[in-house]
Amino acid sequence: MNLLSASSAASFVGQQVLIQGWVRTRRDSKGGFSFLEVNDGSALASLQVIADQKLANYESEILKIGVGACVTVRGTVVESKGQKQAIELSAEEVTVLGSADATYPLQKKGHSLEFLRSIAHLRARTNTFGAVARVRSAMAFAIHDYFRKNGFVYLHTPIITASDCEGAGAMFRVSTLDPEKLPRTPQGSVDFSQDFFSRATSLTVSGQLEAETYALALGKVYTFGPTFRAENSNTSRHLAEFWMVEPEMAFFDLDMNAALAEDFLKTVLRTVLVGCPEDMGFLASRADYPVHETLQHIIESPFERLSYTDAVAILQKSGKKFDYPVAWGQPLQTEHERFLTEQEFKRPVIVTGYPKEFTAFYMRLNEDGKTVRAMDVLVPRIGEIIGGSQREERYDRLVARMQEAGLNTAEYEWYLATRRYGSAPHAGFGLGFERLIQFATGMENIRDVIPFPRYPQHAEF
RNA sequence: UCCGGUGUAGCUCAGCAGGUAGAGCAGGUGGCUGUUAACCACCGGGUCGGGGGUUCGAGUCCCUCCGCCGGAGCCA
Structure with a gap:
């Protein structure tokens, strides 16, 4: 049978x-x-x-x-x-x-997403979380499928890292030292030489630096794995543990990088839209805006591309009153990004060429000496869904920027070596997987698109 | 972390000029029905987020801590 x-x-x-x-x-x-x-x-x-x-x-x-x-x-x-x-x-x-008795928390009625979050071990048995889980899975496969068809090598970068700054925020310490009896150096600081790895280590905030070294050997690679940020972020768009997709491509410049990001997003969204019609339809019916129309529009229309400088000009000319004034040299605020993607262009916007002052050390410096080849892909409702750049492949410029950023170049010798031996232009980006799921499903809180969310005060289950 | 809101039965919520709590759903019992978040009747069910304070008396006012929601910062 x-x-x-x-x-x-x-x-x-x-x-x-x-x-x-x-x-x-x-x-x-x-x-x-x-x-x-x-x-x-x-x-x-x-x-x-x-x-x-x-x-x-x-x-x-x-x-x-x-x-x-x-x-x-x-x-x-x-x-x-x-x-x-x-x-x-x-x-x-x-x-x-x-059997399940009357104390079973789920009932034949609507439950709030907040309540379901408190019973994450049972919420997969609801329509919404079942649908999200299936869409999440389908989307993960669609991502792998996209890269495989485009000649990428799937790369596993380490979860534990010794880089004390990968340029992406606060990190979780990894240690086997007894916190009750920390070994001390003669100077009184914690003696990490006695720790498991003989040095201070943390959970990765990005696999990019490692991925770069493989891109400079295999051409096109991508990582897709868990990423950790110890920021005390309490928003519907942040997690302490999330999954990030990071392609890295040798011989790509910023334009190619942006083109890839656009094609990638459209392909993955189209795949789940046609591949999961029932689940996507159900989730869309629960959202407070027309998810399908939004996705369809995004799949069909070209992403707007503009420079940071042009973006600032557009924002200043808009006549719109912002809480934070717009000025060249200042980072774009969330309200500015949302204005561009939701009101000015009504579709995804790729902003490039940010001032070097507030960007990461590894981004390639432009000829003007003031801006870098960075890009942010902004989408309605979510804001930044992708952040990427062409990398600085010129040894001297890279060292100079690391020193400007106050980094200890000695700790990055292995990274710098890739620029000393057979360096090549290359580029890549990072995509927040959960943000993509949010965007595709219309789910409002990022904590509801990952099975067991980790965020400040919460590591249950 | 900052600003605003909020936290009452297993769940979703009402109560509010401060006077010892109420509905729907869920559960139990009975009735009815190819039903479909079934329906009708009755019954059981609450340290009103934790702690402290004001008051004769606090779910209701004040302080504080915690959670949750929205927005912001950080970013993906």
Whole structure:
């Protein structure tokens, strides 16, 4: 007998099958049978099971099946007499694998996303989180698929790093030292030479520097893995642990980098839109704005590209009053970015050429000596979804910028060596995977697009 | 971390001139029905986020801590 996923039952009408899943609701008919809605996670839709009183355990077990119970059902797929589903399963045997009593937190009613976050171990059993999980998975595969088809090598960069500054924010310390008895140097500071790695180490905030070294050997590489930022960020767009996609390409300049970012985003969005119509449709119906139209528009229209200098001019000419004044040399604020992408252009915007003062040391300096070949891809609602740059491949300029940034170049000898031996122009970017999922699904809080979110005060489960 | 809001039954919420708490859903019982967030009746269910204070009396006022939500900063 076939063990079926509920989503494929429709093509087995008339056949005897086995399905296994969790009961979403039970409705009893005094006509002598019960309806069980069983969901096995294979799709958004549940399968309606008809359990007749002639079943041996009808009184003893089936009538006591609560929301959340796990069952195995053997039965025949038949056309439904009801209106809301085409087929249903006429049960010949219902086995309760795991019961669920009245304390089961999920009920047949709407729950707030905040409440569901507090029961992250059970929230995957809801329509919304089941859909998000399937879309997330599909999107991850779409990303790998995109890079594979475009000749990229999938690279695993280290999670533990000794770089004390990768230019991307506060880091989580990794140590096996006993915090109660920290070894001290004669000067009184913590003696990390006695730590596991004989030096201070942290969780990575980016795999970029390592990825660069492989790009300068294999041509096109990308990383896709967990990333950690110890920033005390309390927003709907930040996590302490998130997944980042970082392609790095030798012989790419900034324009090629931007073109890749645009094609990549469009391809991945199109893939989940056509590949997950049911889940995407459900999530879109829950969002407070037209997700499908927005995505379709983005897939079809070219991204706007403009320089930081032009962006500043547009913002100044807009006549719009901003909380933070716009001035060349100052970073663009979120309100400025959102104005550009949501109101001025109404589509994704790629801003390039930021002043070097507030950009990372590894970004290539432009001929004007004032700006760098950086780019931010801004999308409506989310803001910055991608940050990238052409990298500084010229040894002397790179060293100079590292010194300006106050970095100890001795610790980056391995990185600098790539510029000393066979250096090449190259570029890359970082994409926040969860932000992309947010953007695609319309989910408002980034904590709801990752199974077990880590953020300040929260590392449960 | 900053600004604003908020925290009441298992869940979603109401209560507010300070006078010892209420609805819907969930659960139990009964009725009814190829039902579909089923429906009808009845029943059980609360240290009103934690701590402190003002008051004869605090869910309601004040202080403080914590969580949550929105916005900001940092960024992906």
